[in-house]
Every structure is written in structure tokens, then in C-alpha cells.
Amino acid sequence: MLCGWLTALGGGLVRDVMLGALPPVGITDKGFVLTTLFSGIIVVVAHPEITKLKWTMTVIDALGLGLFAVNGTAKALAYGSSSMTAVFLGMFTALAGGLIRDIFIGDVPMIIRDKHLYAVPSFIGCILTVLVWRGARYGWFDMRSEMLLDVLIVIIVVALRLFSVGFNVTLPGAVERHRVYLPSEKRHIQQSAGRDHANTMDDGGTPQDDSRPPQG
Structure with a gap:
């Protein structure tokens, strides 16, 4: 239950603390807390069946990624944050809950072990939210249009995430090398081998074969 609460509201707690919006909404909003509580109970009871619904989950x-990214960014902007700060706080809202949960249970955070696009859709959604929010404040469109655009941003984030998972789209990353060394590494290895050989000679010259029988 605690892990469920951290996953759902941990990102918002971090955001509110950094914004100075105290006490955080994650412990004061009864709707959020009760929804998290009942959701946790459902998962505990129906866990064997829920694990089979991988695509649904x-x-x-x-969907949660998109909603929290837009909501977190909008709240940061409403509290007077700069555009860059709002983007980072929006990503904190969307990603920090799962990060805190995985650290709490001693697991590698999903944002690191999941090879598919996860943080990138959130980042794009936060940037688009900033653009829409600023545009609304400049009078480019009314509140209704702003709300529709926010919904569209959520759809974009969801679509990017599902496209990445469905078609196995990943970002370039580190690859394992098999005895392939960079030029600087080759020089280092050669220098180390040369020092080891010199040390062997200083200790007594060429090593003797101890397997030969003693001369008598």
C-alpha cells in the first residue's frame, strides 16, 4: 500500500516541496489519497490476474505519465516558475513516484532499466505544456482551447510511449564491447605490459622452470 501511494503521489510530493506548496497535495487531498488507497486494495486482491494484463497496464x-507531466508543469507555471524549472518539475511529477518506489524496494529504477522511451515522451509533453500555457497568457487562444490542447498533449505523450513499446523503438545507448579497445586503451595496456615485464626482470631475470629435477 505504501509503495502504491509513493508511486501515485510521490512525484507530486517532490514537486510541491520544491515549489513551497505546503502541505503537499499528496497528503491533503482526500480524493487523491482515497483513490490511491482503493487502487492499492484492488491490486493486492487481484494481483495474479492483473499481472496477465501487460498491455493494459x-x-x-x-496515460498516467501524460497526465502527471501536464499537471505538474502547469502547477509549476502557476506558482511562477520559469519555463525550464516548470519542465523539470513536470518531469519530477511524472517520473519521481516510480523512482522513489523502486529505490524504496531496492530495485533498479524503471526509468533506467526500461529500454523504451519513457522520460522522452514526458519531456516533450512538459515542453508542449509550457508553450500552450505561455500562449494562453499572451492571449493567443482562450481557456477552452487551452484545455483541449492540454488533452492533445496527453494523447501525444501516451502515443509516443505506446509507439515505443509496440514497435520496440529505443534511443541509442551504450553497447558491450568484446575485446575492442580504443587507441588510448591500447597504449595503456602496452605500457602496463612493459612495466610488468621490467619488474619481472628486476626481480631475478628470466623466470626459471621449477619443474626441472635438481642437478646432483
Whole structure:
């Protein structure tokens, strides 16, 4: 239950603390707290069946990613944060809950072990939210249009996440090398081998074969 609460509201707690919006909404809003509580109870009871619904859970997770990214960014902007700060706080809202949960249970955070696009859709959604929010404040469109655009941003984030998972789209990353060394590494290895050989000679010259029988 605690892990469920951290996953759902941990990002918002971090955001509110950094904004100075105290006490955080994650412990004061009864709607959020009760929804998290009942959701946790459902998962505990129906866990064996829920684990079989992998794609459904991926869709729900992507929807939460988009909603929290837009909500977190908008709240940061409403509290007077700069655009850059709002983007980072929006990403904190969307990603920090799962990060805190994985650290709490001693697991590698999903944002690191999941090879598919996860933080990138959130980042794009936060940037688009900033653009829409600023545009609304400049009078480019009314509040209704702003709300529709926010919904569209959530759809974009969800679509990017599901597209990445469905078609195995990943970002370039580190690859394992098999005895392939960079030029600087080759020089280092050669220098180390030369020093080891010199040390062997200083200790007594060429090593003797101890397997030969003693001369008598």
C-alpha cells in the first residue's frame, strides 16, 4: 500500500516541496489519497490476474505519465516558475513516484532499466505544456482551447510511449564491447605490459622452470 501511494503521489510530493506548496497535495487531498488507497486494495486482491494484463497496464501507465507531466508543469507555471524549472518539475511529477518506489524496494529504477522511451515522451509533453500555457497568457487562444490542447498533449505523450513499446523503438545507448579497445586503451595496456615485464626482470631475470629435477 505504501509503495502504491509513493508511486501515485510521490512525484507530486517532490514537486510541491520544491515549489513551497505546503502541505503537499499528496497528503491533503482526500480524493487523491482515497483513490490511491482503493487502487492499492484492488491490486493486492487481484494481483495474479492483473499481472496477465501487460498491455493494459502499459496503456494505463502511459496515460498516467501524460497526465502527471501536464499537471505538474502547469502547477509549476502557476506558482511562477520559469519555463525550464516548470519542465523539470513536470518531469519530477511524472517520473519521481516510480523512482522513489523502486529505490524504496531496492530495485533498479524503471526509468533506467526500461529500454523504451519513457522520460522522452514526458519531456516533450512538459515542453508542449509550457508553450500552450505561455500562449494562453499572451492571449493567443482562450481557456477552452487551452484545455483541449492540454488533452492533445496527453494523447501525444501516451502515443509516443505506446509507439515505443509496440514497435520496440529505443534511443541509442551504450553497447558491450568484446575485446575492442580504443587507441588510448591500447597504449595503456602496452605500457602496463612493459612495466610488468621490467619488474619481472628486476626481480631475478628470466623466470626459471621449477619443474626441472635438481642437478646432483
